[in-house]
Amino acid sequence: MSSFDIELNQVNYRYEKELVLSNITLRVAKGDFLAILGPNGSGKSTLVKLILGLIKPTSGEIKLFGTPIQQFKKREWIGYVSQKSNAFNQRFPATVFEVVLSGLTKKTGLMKKYPKNKDNLVLQALKSVQMEQFIHQPIGELSGGQQQRIFIARALINEPKLLILDEPTVGVDHENVQSFYNMLEELNKKQEITILLITHDVDTVSNRISHVACLNKMIHFHGYKEEYDAMEEDVRENWYGHSVRKIHHKENVT
Numbered sequence: 001m002s003s004f005d006i007e008l009n010q011v012n013y014r015y016e017k018e019l020v021l022s023n024i025t026l027r028v029a030k031g032d033f034l035a036i037l038g039p040n041g042s043g044k045s046t047l048v049k050l051i052l053g054l055i056k057p058t059s060g061e062i063k064l065f066g067t068p069i070q071q072f073k074k075r076e077w078i079g080y081v082s083q084k085s086n087a088f089n090q091r092f093p094a095t096v097f098e099v100v101l102s103g104l105t106k107k108t109g110l111m112k113k114y115p116k117n118k119d120n121l122v123l124q125a126l127k128s129v130q131m132e133q134f135i136h137q138p139i140g141e142l143s144g145g146q147q148q149r150i151f152i153a154r155a156l157i158n159e160p161k162l163l164i165l166d167e168p169t170v171g172v173d174h175e176n177v178q179s180f181y182n183m184l185e186e187l188n189k190k191q192e193i194t195i196l197l198i199t200h201d202v203d204t205v206s207n208r209i210s211h212v213a214c215l216n217k218m219i220h221f222h223g224y225k226e227e228y229d230a231m232e233e234d235v236r237e238n239w240y241g242h243s244v245r246k247i248h249h250k251e252n253v254t
């Protein structure tokens, strides 16, 4: 069995006439914490849609946990949190418990009921994101950052091996962004969950990630975070299309 959680080989994708992703070859190993960087419209969300199986590549091959995506059945191994998750208004009629439970994909029995230990599963997922004290609260009463943690718990209830996050800190205030990334780091290091994170927030997340991939229609760089840090600024600007801030990760330690 392949040691890669995600493997893309020479993947192309076009919407109508526009080639959005070109010759993408990318491998994400178990335990990697990969940040995908790229300017607006560079194909980041399209790449995620391909990995989630929501769209099919125009050409090329995608494997998940060593299995071609067409045959891959273990959907519960992959948790996904989008940037728009944290958008409930105050009156949304669901509690934190209900939102987390709704993420459970495996149900038991003929009638597809929730398992007997469902309360415990919800509690464990909430503990992983340090939100267990909010279990009975209406979701709409939580802040954007807290809601985003609840959506991560919703993904964690299936005990995924891989977590995909599309700009999860959009709408999260600056103070809470650091603790949000601390939590992701813990999930990665302690629970050994592989993380693929789309972000513009390179500076803040820099301490936590192991790898960086720079995408702008094609993969311009994929390697260890240290190699990315060592790259000259003008090289990065070349693929990014405009100036990008250099990472000073040691200054960001909390």
Ligand SMILES: Nc1ncnc2c1ncn2[C@@H]1O[C@H](COP(=O)(O)OP(=O)(O)OP(=O)(O)O)[C@@H](O)[C@H]1O
Residues within 6 Å of the ligand: 015, 016, 020, 038, 039, 040, 041, 042, 043, 044, 045, 046, 047
């Ligand atoms: N459903 C669609 N139909 C046609 N073109 C699309 C569609 N979705 C995205 N595109 C185009 O594909 C390109 C890549 O879009 P994508 O959303 O993957 O980029 P992105 O890197 O996620 O952007 P952002 O950072 O702004 O979210 C863009 O040129 C976009 O206009």
